[in-house]
Amino acid sequence: MTTTSRRTALRLGTAFTALLGLGGTAAAQEPPLLPVSPVTALRPDILMTGAINRDGVDLSGDWTYSKDLYQTGKTDILGWAAAPRAQRFRDVNVEAEEGKNKYTFFEYDMDRGPHMTLPGAWNAAEPELRYYDGLIWFQRFFESGPLNGQRAFLRFEAVNYLTEVYVNGQKVGSHEGGFTPFTFEVTKVLREGKNQITLGVDSTHGEHTVPPKVTDWDIYGGVTRPIRLIRTPATYIDDFYIRYTEAGRILATVQLNGPDAAGKPVVLTIAALKLKATATTDISGQAQFDLKAPKALKLWTPDAPTLYEAGLTAGEDTLTDRMGFRTIAVKGMQVLLNGQPVFLRGICLHEEEFGSNPARRIMTETARALLTEVKTGLNGNFVRLSHYPHSEVTTRLCDEMGLLVWSEIPVYWAVGFGDAKTFDVARRMMTENVLRDRNRASIIIWSVGNETPSTPARNHFMGTLADDARAMDPSRLISAALLVHKKKVDGVLEATIDDPLVAKLDIMSANTYTAWYGNDRLEDVPPQRWKAPVSKPLIFSEFGADALAGYHPDDRRKYSEEFQADFYRATLANADTVPFLAGLSPWILKDFQTPRREHPVYQKGWNRKGLLSETGVRKQAFAVLSDYYRAKAGK
Structure with missing residues (x-):
């Protein structure tokens, strides 16, 4: 057995060690348990809960793309930095640059590349991409007016699997994972008028990825859910969590993001229940509510899925969401709704x-x-x-x-x-x-x-x-x-x-x-x-x-x-x-x-x-x- 196989067996655990026939005791082969950081450290810097209910510019539609199986847009041979002629994310008009000097050449041109409609996995876009598994670059342009003190964010609902995002040639962030949302602030890189957005999307799975390389479903690489440009006030509602308890109370936690997040009044309303309450954020920008549920509240069930519109207001920002209230628990061998x-x-x-x-x-x-x-x-x-x-x-x-x-x-x-x-x-x-x-x-x-x-x-x-x-x-x-x-x-x-x-x-x-x-x-x-x-x-x-x-x-x-x-x-x-x-x-x-x-x-x-x-x-x-x-x- 190779050293790589032994290392893989140790990484996966004793069950796979036995499967590979390595022998020995479990204690000798089992790797040490991984250290656990606090779950609070895993929270994204920008959450944008309820973003689906915010106004925004939908970037769905026509994008150009460029296949990059050997990832030359990221690195050249021997791990060197990618040559400028291969960097798909550059803020440059390739055709214009080529016209200036006959010795200038590029090995890509995103503007003149083939087109694809996003969102939608690339596997269904063209027959040649049916089983393509690797890196593809996407690019399009969008217009932006003056921000006038507002903040701007790019919201991605899901991209599979590893994504790098560039705006006007500048990297604004990266994300790993094919099925959860992520948001990057682009306030400082946007320009008034025409803007370029470029995505490097790598669908490759391997020994460090979740899921692993071998699964029993399709690859589905690419941008599979919508992308939007969202504007907010300088201080905005970044997260909220509203739930109903078995004690008949409505609890809510609201988190603000921005320079005026601390000491800010936050108003929670559920008009259909005639409920309105105000709480003030603490030094971290968080406000807490603990309210007795009105008698008129109808609990959510599959047979009667009652939803209420809850509204939040904090300064210049407002946000609404439709939600139901119910409890779920286990008692003995039963599930209780x-x-x-x-x-x-x-x-x-x-x-x-x-x-x-x-x-x-x-x-x-x-x-x-x-x-x-x-x-x-x-x-x-x-x-x-x-x-x-x-x-x-x-x-x-x-x-x-x-x-x-x-x-x-x-x-x-x-x-x-x-x-x-x-x-x-x-x-x-x-x-x-x-x-x-x-x-x-x-x-x-x-x-x-x-x-x-x-x-x-x-x-x-x-x-x-x-x-x-x-x-x-x-x-x-x-x-x-x-x-x-x-x-x-x-x-x-x-x-x-x-x-x-x-x-x-x-x-x-x-x-x-x-x-x-x-x-x-x-x-x-x-x-x-x-x-x-x-x-x-x-x-x-x-x-x-x-x-x-x-x-x-x-x-x-x-x-x-x-x-x-x-x-x-x-x-x-x-x-x-x-x-x-x-x-x-x-x-x-x-x-x-x-x-x-x-x-x-x-x-x-x-x-x-x-x-x-x-x-x-x-x-x-x-x-x-x-x-x-x-x-x-x-x-």
Whole structure:
């Protein structure tokens, strides 16, 4: 084995060490646990909570681009600084410069490059980019008037994966992570009139990234969610967190950003409830509210998703948001919504719109099409947004439509649990996810990861993420999709949840594919027994079987609609035998793209476990689950 392989095994932990056959004791091979900085240190300098509700200049539309697989726009040979002739971010008119001197030459021209519509993953833009994985530069121009004492910010809802941002040739910031928002102030680099914005977007994943290089979904590189130029007063409302408690109180925390943030009156209003209150910020610019909820308040539920418009005013800045109020808790083996037991009738969902060439371009209408199939088609009340934070458009629609949400960060499979950089990236992702969406009533679960092997390094890594989420938002539940140990006892399968991470979780969650992966058969599924060492509720966070829509062989074999339907019947029969089961989120609503799935007849680059085809055709198992949920809901 090479030195690199040994180093990788040590970084990933003892489970992978054993897999690679290195031998030795766990104590000798397990890396030391990573130090933990305070979660407050992970908070972005600029948060811009509720930015989706602020006025701004939408930079969606036509951009030029330039492929840069060898990253010559960043570095030249031997790691030297990139040659000026290759620096795509320069504030220069290449054609004009070439016209001045016949000896002048460039190896790029962003102005005369090919065009792409953003937002939208580059994989769907051109056939040659379908599996492109690397660096692409994007550029466009926009107009800006005088600021007149205001501040200006560029807000990115999501770019995958590593992004560098330049305005008028000057770097304004960089961000790592493909699914959470980030904001850079550009007040000092904007000029009145025409401005140039250039993005260097690198989709490459490796040993330090979250998720890791190998996943079971598509690359989707590029700018996948909107970019806007936002102006604010010099002191503005940067963050707010409003929630309802079991004691019947409305709590709010507001954070101002700017030179006059301290000692500033902040007014909170909810007009429909005739609620108005004022608090003054402390020296750090933070104001706190603790108010008795009016008797007229209607709590948010999936059947009655009541939303209220809350308004905030601080000096010259005003901000509004629509939100619901509810409580979520665990008691014994039950999940309680507003103090009442609720069974989570759910499904998993990847962020991929219907169609044969999806670009992860999630607008209101595309998100509503997906969520309507969950809410009314499947009679569902719950959706697991897998395996990363989905668009804010989606989470806000869940508020509106009445769907409970599991929100997850892409700590997935074999990320570098012993690697300090990976640890930092994951913690920042969790921070950005929670701080973006903790005002959404629909979100009830923060998930710290999916299908990860239990090692001391992993347990420390994911346990810290659980602690971080709980510190930032104690009003929600914590879970993770766990691996399960199975064995036969007296001829009956026994599934045991013995993961030490359970101690950090409010809800146990298990991915179970009995009779799809492995040698078990459908008849083994209904009598399967489930065991857990603690009294906590369990969610079947995944189960499913591939089926090609329209494939109906006589023998009901794998990949047929009939086998998938039989698989669902068997697994749902097993679910009915588990006394501590509190919900289901089968895998998955619709077929989705993944380079891992390459059977030339049935898959062709698609994971076929969807209850719907990629174009929205319902398979037989859709009705099986819909009928089951209808009965569960008492309809």
